[in-house]
Amino acid sequence: MAPTPLPASIAVGKLPGLKEPQLLEGPDQRIWLIWLEQRPQEKGRTTALIRPFGAAELSPTELTPSPISLRSRVHDYGGGVLCSGMDGETLLLVWIADGALWRQDWRLPLLGDNRPEPLMDPLKLTRDGDWQLADGLLDLKRRRWLGIREINGVDQLVSADMDATEQEPELRHQPADFAGYGCLSADGTQLAWVEWQQPAMPWQSSELWCADLSPSGELSEARPIAGGEGVSVFQPQWLQDGSLLVAEDSEGWWNLKRRRPGSTTWETPWPMTAETAMPQWIYGMSTTAWDGEQLLAATCADGCWSLQRLSLDGTVTYIDQPFDDLAGLRALNGRAVAVASNSSSMAGLLELTLSPTAPCSWVHTPAMERPIAQADISVAEPIWFAGHAGQRTHAWYYPPQGQPPTPAPLLVKSHSGPTAMARRGLSLAIQYWTSHGWGVVDVNYGGSTGFGRAYRERLNGGWGVVDVADCAAAAQALISSGRAHPDQIAIEGGSAGGFTTLAGLCFSDVFRAGACRYAVCDLTAMAQDTHRFEACYLDSLVGDWPAERERYEQRSPLLHAEQITCPVLFFQGLQDKVVPPEQTQRMADALRSSGIPAEVRLFDDEGHGFRNQETQIQVLEQTESFFRRHLDLKP
16 A cells, blocks of 8 residues: 655654754763754744753753844854853853854753753844854853854954953954864863865865964964865864874875874874765864763765774774764763664654763654654665766665555755765655655765765766766666656756756756756856855866866856756745856746746745745645646646
């Protein structure tokens, strides 16, 4: 019996996004868990919550109630909006909202009481200014916030006094271009951070910098100590003994390096053909954590994440737990937390109690209850196929639920980034499609993360070619195996995935319909007019601009709209600063002038990425309806 189709109102728009969990020790040695929750039903508002670690049965306390929304617009993608620390017996909370830095002190209760109480009203630390703040840390020894200010087209490392109001952040270090991911040594005498310069993105070439800190907090001897041209560094952190760790990919994989106190050389204690990092699109990411005595790492191999204990003698021990989609790893005093999911579990907080001698114990608290039965879940199957230039390429395939293995309609998903990755965690949006009789293939095309630097660099100079060939090859592999119907192949994607969708419709004959969200339509326009963070990204993805103008024109869907012969549906936010709305309208008009059905849905209050519950529901419902109508599928 076929499962009941999953409604879009259940599949999207209800699951809160969990981000940036943190752990801290209260006055009675209890560990407390703080995390961010983005709520689609509140138009994407992000708030901070707290409860005791391991007490999932307790209702959390909201630290930043409505209308406060934690958000940074640094680099337009933000992240790194909340800092917490213990000042004696007081919880010090510092956050970013409305472009400013705010502070509020809280009383953490003693054992037996689980409700923290505010000790003061929120205090606005910084004045309004023509800048954006993000990615801070608390320097409690000097009672200040250290973080990033983006101003006048450059990043700055700045500080703000936690006892002053309406202040202007004070410049501490001027990077050449971009910076972030700062970390303070345990004794407060050294600061490490990451810098990179255009035309490189941080996952292409970046440097680890370090500086000494005086008792008053002045930085001196700022210098690069790792990374460089053709090497990417990620998430520096200090160990208790003064050692410095960083993930870097000079040997082809983001592996952890260690520099001991007083040394200038780097060791690779844990070499592995797996990644211990992610592309740094946003601040606040964490894949490794030091709990005071042991080091933990979330590592990715063949698109699946696992959790490992890394002993300082080089021993690697896998931690037995069932989740293979992990992010936001943090640890403290024998406890750890991550945002985790797998093929049958919704994303939630994974809390682990660690033991150096016994198996760890864990509790997983999903952000919402799973709305479908285990038997009705379409479980992702890994497939490998010959992609562009015959290279071995990966995708996750989800068969239609409850149907015999006969050719079925197929949705090809092209992820964004394009350096992101198709992950295996339970996606209700994908289950929506499989419950409606579709197969879904989520393609890790060349350029995706999670398979090493060489896989990621397949897209260098090849955007619009490699990704298109890989998405088409994934569909062809499923057609050849009898699982997909050749006349019922649709493709969809957002942002960079929207570009791949349109390029696939232009330069491939596999797809019969397409849908894209805030898609890059015109490479020449993007090269000339996009935001600062990605201003030179196309130099590596396509070629040097403007020297390679002809290549940009050859690959721009807008300039080859006449080659699209199937219907296309567009979704666009009118507040988008990355892809101007007029680009979408021009693309749709070009298709209509050729007699191709092209529909456009505009959203007044959305930007680059849809945050609102109502928007997400409309996008999913209308996409499936559009495909069903134009592929002559039964309702």
